[in-house]
Amino acid sequence: MTDTRTPGVPAIEDGALVSTNPATGDEAGRVPVSDEKAVIAAVDRGREAGVWWAALGFDGRRTRLLQWRALMAERIEELADLTHVETGKPVADAVVEALAAIEHIDWAARNAKRVLGPRKVRSRLVVAEHSAHLEYQPYGVVGIIGPWNYPILTPLGPASGALAAGNAVVLKPSEYTPVVGQWLADTFAQVVPEHPVFQVVHGLGDVGAALCRSGIGKLAFTGSTATAKKVMAACAENLVPVIIEAGGKDAMIVDADADVQAAAEAAVWGAMTNAGQTCIGIERVYAVAPVYDEFVAAVVAKAGKLKLGEDIGPMTMPGQLDVVRRHIDEALASGGRAVLGGADAVQAPSVAPTVLVDVPEASAAIQEETFGPTLTISRVVDADEALAKANALPYGLGGAVFGKKNAVRIARRMRSGMVSVNSAMAFVGMATLPFGGVGDSGFGRIHGEDGLREFGVAKSITVRRGPSLLPAMTFERTPAQVQRIVKTLKLLYARRP
Ligand code: NDP
Numbered sequence: 001m002t003d004t005r006t007p008g009v010p011a012i013e014d015g016a017l018v019s020t021n022p023a024t025g026d027e028a029g030r031v032p033v034s035d036e037k038a039v040i041a042a043v044d045r046g047r048e049a050g051v052w053w054a055a056l057g058f059d060g061r062r063t064r065l066l067q068w069r070a071l072m073a074e075r076i077e078e079l080a081d082l083t084h085v086e087t088g089k090p091v092a093d094a095v096v097e098a099l100a101a102i103e104h105i106d107w108a109a110r111n112a113k114r115v116l117g118p119r120k121v122r123s124r125l126v127v128a129e130h131s132a133h134l135e136y137q138p139y140g141v142v143g144i145i146g147p148w149n150y151p152i153l154t155p156l157g158p159a160s161g162a163l164a165a166g167n168a169v170v171l172k173p174s175e176y177t178p179v180v181g182q183w184l185a186d187t188f189a190q191v192v193p194e195h196p197v198f199q200v201v202h203g204l205g206d207v208g209a210a211l212c213r214s215g216i217g218k219l220a221f222t223g224s225t226a227t228a229k230k231v232m233a234a235c236a237e238n239l240v241p242v243i244i245e246a247g248g249k250d251a252m253i254v255d256a257d258a259d260v261q262a263a264a265e266a267a268v269w270g271a272m273t274n275a276g277q278t279c280i281g282i283e284r285v286y287a288v289a290p291v292y293d294e295f296v297a298a299v300v301a302k303a304g305k306l307k308l309g310e311d312i313g314p315m316t317m318p319g320q321l322d323v324v325r326r327h328i329d330e331a332l333a334s335g336g337r338a339v340l341g342g343a344d345a346v347q348a349p350s351v352a353p354t355v356l357v358d359v360p361e362a363s364a365a366i367q368e369e370t371f372g373p374t375l376t377i378s379r380v381v382d383a384d385e386a387l388a389k390a391n392a393l394p395y396g397l398g399g400a401v402f403g404k405k406n407a408v409r410i411a412r413r414m415r416s417g418m419v420s421v422n423s424a425m426a427f428v429g430m431a432t433l434p435f436g437g438v439g440d441s442g443f444g445r446i447h448g449e450d451g452l453r454e455f456g457v458a459k460s461i462t463v464r465r466g467p468s469l470l471p472a473m474t475f476e477r478t479p480a481q482v483q484r485i486v487k488t489l490k491l492l493y494a495r496r497p
Helices: 036-055 057-074 076-088 090-116 153-163 178-191 205-212 225-236 260-276 289-302 320-333 381-389 407-413 448-454 479-494
Strands: 009-011 017-019 027-032 120-121 131-136 141-145 169-174 198-200 218-222 244-246 250-254 281-289 338-342 354-357 374-380 399-402 458-466
Touching: 009 479, 017 178, 027 076, 027 178, 027 381, 036 141, 036 169, 036 205, 057 076, 057 090, 057 153, 057 178, 076 090, 076 178, 090 131, 090 260, 090 448, 141 153, 141 205, 153 169, 153 178, 153 218, 153 244, 169 178, 169 205, 169 250, 178 198, 178 399, 205 225, 218 225, 225 244, 244 320, 250 260, 250 374, 250 381, 260 281, 260 289, 260 374, 260 399, 281 289, 289 338, 289 354, 289 374, 320 338, 320 354, 320 374, 374 381, 381 407, 448 458
Parallel strands: 141 169, 141 218, 169 198, 218 244, 250 281, 250 399, 281 374, 354 374
Antiparallel strands: 009 017, 017 027, 120 131, 131 458, 338 354
């Protein structure tokens, strides 16, 4: 039989999705493909399983989730190897990714009860005869659609919150990384064998679209802005709420009082880890004039030491090579200079580290998500100019600031959902902080307390504890009582501050 597959591109053969190792083109594994009916059946099963899972309560779920966390930690080498084979990323990068995911499971398991569990809130004077109670109840089944660049962390960020909150999960992993997605569900089933609380459905984009329409209670999407719009449109048909974690073009600002060597180290890591295929990767740096030359030299020295195949793996998705090549070529054609890598950097299946300077702001390398091990560095007069340029794009995911005196002030003014001061991307592994963007980078949050609340429906309950002093909400109120309401209202609220 002739092989009609495009090297490195997943294919469907005999009802199975065949995943490939992007470094070698060899098969990385195969999983069964689901059709629309199978997706709906999975969500139906998940709905029943979710009832059982919710009834375990916060404490019961906490135990199971911590068991899952322990199992993952015990088998970290296996998970990292699998991720290395399927994405091409270095094993060390896969370990770092898994560590962040494990952190989120641990934190969500331990904190869901405090954040989402039933609690009493204060009442107000005019309704003082009722006590007020709040709790967050699960949606039932949460659908998760994930990308291929961080196949452990991107599904587990939302899944940790969704599961801790008492929802069942149906995950549709990227067609490029189905085997890692399957591993996550299989290991979960080892600690929760009773019911299919965490399921996976496989296939191409149509399976993701089917998941949107399958009767889920909420959808957490991570992927490109273009696909996010399609996903939202599909979810809108049934008013299914969505969380959108989309692309980015994160900037780093290097101020005059920055530790330049530390900034360069973080910029190289932020730009080149996972071969630059990171939604919160640093793609642009704005360095103020007094430190610009030293910063560029330090970045070139550090990035020049990275080895292809060792520090930098192949592009997971072969199509990305064309995007990276176009961005580099356009930058060079419009007056930019490569101080490292450049015109010949794209060597399929990999891209050599590339640092571009003097690139016009209108260039694709500055305007669009590149998703390769490339970095543009621009000289600016001061932090104000850096902020104006950093904030000029429709994206607003993360960012970084290096400096001392004004660094946090600059960080506040960055148009983004997250910023690391004097590091790159530190917020992603900080389980106590919410993760998400603004503008074209999406909305809604995963991780932290806000992330947990995304996966629970706020349920408000009042309980009468006595007769009403101001009986406003009854047809049986008397004119005298209405007069008392008017008087009280004026007493409480007619005074101007
Ligand atoms: P895509 O948007 O191409 O795909 C994301 C997921 O959506 C995949 O599982 C894909 O399936 C699925 N999908 C495709 N078409 C549809 C559809 N019509 N309906 C429903 N689902 C669909 O993104 P990539 O996988 O290429 O991921 C890279 C992108 O993800 C980058 O833009 C990156 O910045 C972003 N990202 C954002 C993060 C964040 O937290 N903000 C984190 C990581 C990445 P299939 O693969 O089978 O086509």
